[in-house]
Amino acid sequence: MPREFKRSDRVADAMQRSLANFIRTEIGDPRVGMVNINSVVVTRDLAIAKVYVTVVGAESDAEAEASVAILNKAAGYLRTLVSKDLTLRATPKILFYYDATAIRGQVLSSLIDRAVAEDLSHHSEENNSEEG
Incomplete structure (x- = not known):
């Protein structure tokens, strides 16, 4: 074994x-x-x-x-x-x-979080404008 x-x-x-x-x-x-x-x-x-x-x-x-x-x-x-x-x-x-991989990982993670937040806010703005 x-x-x-x-x-x-x-x-x-x-x-x-x-x-x-x-x-x-x-x-x-x-x-x-x-x-x-x-x-x-x-x-x-x-x-x-x-x-x-x-x-x-x-x-x-x-x-x-x-x-x-x-x-x-x-x-x-x-x-x-x-x-x-x-x-x-x-x-x-x-x-x-x-x-520096841990630091690069934190930077990439924050970029992804920011992109997701911007995408969500962009979608919510589109939905509000379609309703009105």
Whole structure:
């Protein structure tokens, strides 16, 4: 009977929980702000962990990229903390990437909501003019 989940997926899930905790509690740099970890992708050989993050409250992409740069500078420290938290033979090297998909999703959702609202108001205006 084959396994349902690959080892790299289980390691990625554990690293996501561990990193979320350590970024919140151990990274004291106020420039980082509040970070959401959208996903962690670990290579099959468990050598590299790509961590995709969104920075909550970032005014611009440049500000979010600056926070990600700070996280990448602290990646070695975070890797040490994760290795102590998880029992792995070798802890993957951590690379942080800014993930703007959640923000793009919110923008698209608001555009769709606005279009639907305009369409509804346009239909109600047509119905009122036909009745009168």
